[in-house]
């Protein structure tokens with residue numbers, strides 16, 4: 001059976017439930033959204049008790065905000081890439097470095113803090129989700145944050161967090177149009193990571209805001225921006 005990806009729309013971000021033999025929640029939204037996530041799961045007839053892992057695309061306030069609450073409630077381990085573990089431990093998104101003017105405005109209104117939580121599992125490039133019955137592996141795709149990851153399924157579906165954004169106003173307008181997120185800690189690294197995900201055969205890319213994106217459109221949009229040393233083939 002093809003594992004399912006169930007999207008849960010939250011206040012400003014998306015969470016996803018991956019269901020294979022066991023269920024994995026990808027991202028936990030902002031602080032105080034645990035009920036919304038549990039309701040969203042039940043709407044898909046998914047019992048929250050089935051969750052075996054809280055997996056984070058990165059350690060930002062709108063992706064790890066309800067992790068502590070869900071951990072305490074469901075007694076499920078939380079996983080994050082090693083390089084974003086300090087953000088989770090501190091309950092602080094760290095620097096939100098704007099890529100354009102709208103990002104600068106947005107950063108004035110975003111509270112970077114969230115309930116601090118100790119990750120139970122530190123993951124790295126190549127980590128496999130096979131033990132959850134999910135034919136998917138983790139790609140380290142830094143740039144937005146140092147520990148940003150993408151989850152790539154064998155069939156080409158991918159969940160890429162804030163590696164890119166779909167549309168404008170956090171995905172409210174034209175959610176299928178590929179674009180850069182408002183923030184990136186390291187832009188050249190971000191570009192290499194977008195290229196990496198596309199070169200690993202991603203076909204449909206689910207995101208933290210807007211999407212899903214078709215890989216062909218993303219390649220068209222981003223290829224001109226790839227660094228010269230990594231010229232598109």
Ligand SMILES: [Zn+2]
Pocket residue numbers: 058060063144162
């Ligand atoms: Zn983010």
Ligand SMILES: [Zn+2]
Pocket residue numbers: 013060062063162208209
């Ligand atoms: Zn986000």
